Amino acid sequence: MAKPTTDKTIDRAADKSRNAAAVTEPEYPLTTMAVVAPLVGWLIPGGGHILLKRYGRGILLLVSVVAMFLIGLGMQGRIYKPNGGDILDILGFVGDVGSGAFYLLARIMDWGNVMAANAAADYGKTFLIVAGLLNFIAAADAHHIALGKKP
Amino acid sequence: MTINLSHFSAAVVFALFASVVFGITQKNSTIEQVKYGLQCFAMFVGGVFLAGWVMALIRR
Numbered sequence: 001m002a003k004p005t006t007d008k009t010i011d012r013a014a015d016k017s018r019n020a021a022a023v024t025e026p027e028y029p030l031t032t033m034a035v036v037a038p039l040v041g042w043l044i045p046g047g048g049h050i051l052l053k054r055y056g057r058g059i060l061l062l063v064s065v066v067a068m069f070l071i072g073l074g075m076q077g078r079i080y081k082p083n084g085g086d087i088l089d090i091l092g093f094v095g096d097v098g099s100g101a102f103y104l105l106a107r108i109m110d111w112g113n114v115m116a117a118n119a120a121a122d123y124g125k126t127f128l129i130v131a132g133l134l135n136f137i138a139a140a141d142a143h144h145i146a147l148g149k150k151p
Numbered sequence: 152m153t154i155n156l157s158h159f160s161a162a163v164v165f166a167l168f169a170s171v172v173f174g175i176t177q178k179n180s181t182i183e184q185v186k187y188g189l190q191c192f193a194m195f196v197g198g199v200f201l202a203g204w205v206m207a208l209i210r211r
Contacts, residue, residue, distance in 0.1 A: 057175045064168040071164060074154030120154075123161045130165070134172040141176040151179055 034146040041139035043100040045131075048142025061138045068131035069102050072112075077124025079103070079112030092125070098132025159199065166195030 028034075033052070041048025045065035049058030073079075080093035096103050106112050112128065114121065144150040156164065174188025 060171055060175060064171045068165070068168045071154055071156075074152055075156065075161075076153065119158065120156065120161075123156065123158070124154075127161075127165065130169065134169060137176050138172060 028147040028149055031146065034143055037142040037146040038139040041142040042098070042135060045100065045102070045135045045138060048139055049145070052142060052145050054145065061135075065099065065131050065135045065138065066102065068127050068134070069099050072124045072127030072131060073106065075124030075127065076114050076116040076118075076121040077112060077126070077128045078114060078116075078121065079106050079128060081107070092129055095129030095132045098134075098136045099128070100135060103132065162199045163196060166192050166199075170195065 037048035037051050039048075040051050044062070046058035046060070046062030049055075049061060051058075080089060080096045082093055083089050099106075141150070170188045170192040173191045174184040174186075178184045178187045
């Protein structure tokens with residue numbers, strides 16, 4: 001037998017839907033800047049933030065990512081090329097690509113094309129990969145700022 | 152140009168730059184960013200010391 005619907009149950013249901021609406025996040029429409037800023041940020045580390053007029057943050061990101069990249073190269077770190085072999089090599093390439101224009105420049109200039117087998121070169125390789133990964137995070141941050149999710 | 156860094160100095164340089172990026176990207180206000188960056192740096196360097204001691208004790 002179906003339960004009779006009272007005014008109380010209707011009120012409770014209305015309250016529930018109102019609370020659900022209050023809990024859901026506000027919508028952030030995708031703007032042109034929300035697409036351009038992360039792309040610029042990927043190509044030039046910190047560029048997305050500078051484009052969004054967050055100059056201080058942008059310069060700090062630029063200095064951090066570029067310094068890590070250059071230190072990695074200075075330590076004879078290896079730059080990964082596109083490959084379809086070992087999973088670690090593929091991931092190394094993905095990390096390196098994160099440095100954007102610096103990765104492209106390194107490939108054009110043939111930097112990091114070394115096979116040095118010492119500890120420093122291994123640290124250098126890690127510096128190069130992490131510089132790229134940090135730049136991916138910075139680009140995602142630029143996207144959030146452009147959307148208005150972050151001040 | 153070749154840069155020669157010891158394991159420890161490489162770890163500290165790594166911690167410095169990674170902490171700057173983490174601070175900027177993970178928090179909203181400037182104060183929060185500075186605090187989080189410092190916290191990350193301390194955790195990185197603290198982790199280096201801890202790992203160093205663990206390895207030294209294992210080696211004995």
